[in-house]
Amino acid sequence: MKTRLGQNFLVDKNITRKIAASADILPSDTIIEIGPGNGILTEEIGNISKKVIAIEIDKTLTNNLSVKFENNNNIIIINKDFLRWTPPRIKKLKFVANLPYYISSAIIGKILHLDNWDTAVLMVQKEVAERLKALPGTDDYGILSIACQVFCTVEKIFDVSNTCFFPKPKVTSTVVKLKRLSKPLIKKTNEKRFFKIVKSAFAHRRKTILNSLSMELDINKTIIQKKLLEANISPFCRAETVSIASFIKLTNVLSIPKK
Numbered sequence: 001m002k003t004r005l006g007q008n009f010l011v012d013k014n015i016t017r018k019i020a021a022s023a024d025i026l027p028s029d030t031i032i033e034i035g036p037g038n039g040i041l042t043e044e045i046g047n048i049s050k051k052v053i054a055i056e057i058d059k060t061l062t063n064n065l066s067v068k069f070e071n072n073n074n075i076i077i078i079n080k081d082f083l084r085w086t087p088p089r090i091k092k093l094k095f096v097a098n099l100p101y102y103i104s105s106a107i108i109g110k111i112l113h114l115d116n117w118d119t120a121v122l123m124v125q126k127e128v129a130e131r132l133k134a135l136p137g138t139d140d141y142g143i144l145s146i147a148c149q150v151f152c153t154v155e156k157i158f159d160v161s162n163t164c165f166f167p168k169p170k171v172t173s174t175v176v177k178l179k180r181l182s183k184p185l186i187k188k189t190n191e192k193r194f195f196k197i198v199k200s201a202f203a204h205r206r207k208t209i210l211n212s213l214s215m216e217l218d219i220n221k222t223i224i225q226k227k228l229l230e231a232n233i234s235p236f237c238r239a240e241t242v243s244i245a246s247f248i249k250l251t252n253v254l255s256i257p258k259k
């Protein structure tokens with residue numbers, strides 16, 4: 001068992017059944033599973049979908065899975081790092097995974113930037129789930145919440161106790177369901193600027209949004225203050241109180257240096 005690869009395997013079939021049921025899988029669906037491990041979840045989703053493409057980084061696990069599923073023609077096992085793998089251009093892909101927690105944010109970031117998926121049911125660390133669905137004015141609200149909610153809706157499905165895994169992780173887990181919006185909240189052409197502004201606003205959480213943006217973007221405070229007011233944002237508030245809609249308004253009025 002390689003803990004550095006986040007190998008905490010599910011041992012409770014009730015949980016795999018509940019995860020599969022949450023993904024609203026149709027018999028015609030192609031499912032991407034990230035990190036199939038021993039294949040407990042793979043088997044469940046393989047029984048109800050047209051095709052499962054399971055991407056596992058660990059060579060030994062991949063070999064075991066190829067043997068386990070040699071008679072299941074609809075289950076394809078690929079030995080790759082998910083972050084370096086290009087998903088097929090099939091429409092309406094679904095992602096189902098008990099994620100390796102050490103790279104869960106990077107994996108979610110990769111999924112969010114794809115345009116050919118509709119649902120992702122993912123098990124993550126409880127604290128990550130809280131951040132994904134957090135609203136403005138809460139401690140958990142930040143860049144991850146905004147990055148996620150710009151592209152999809154987030155629903156908490158259920159918590160999973162650490163006793164459902166072997167070896168037992170130190171943390172509680174949560175299954176979340178992401179549904180991709182038919183149209184992201186931010187235009188593709190404004191995406192880069194929007195995220196630069198959001199990251200700059202959150203760069204100094206204890207400072208006002210005015211100071212944080214001015215420092216990070218290297219723009220005169222008078223200009224930033226004017227643009228914040230144009231976007232109906234108080235210059236003296238902190239980034240964690242600003243809604244996504246307000247960050248979008250700010251992106252529409254504030255030009256930033258190209259760097």
Ligand code: SAM
Binds near residue numbers: 011035038040058
């Ligand atoms: N799905 C199995 C289960 O529920 O029991 C295993 C889940 S375990 C939390 C995470 C799995 O992701 C491990 O099998 C690990 O080897 C694999 N993994 C870790 N990093 C990965 C990566 N970059 N790409 C693909 N798989 C990865």
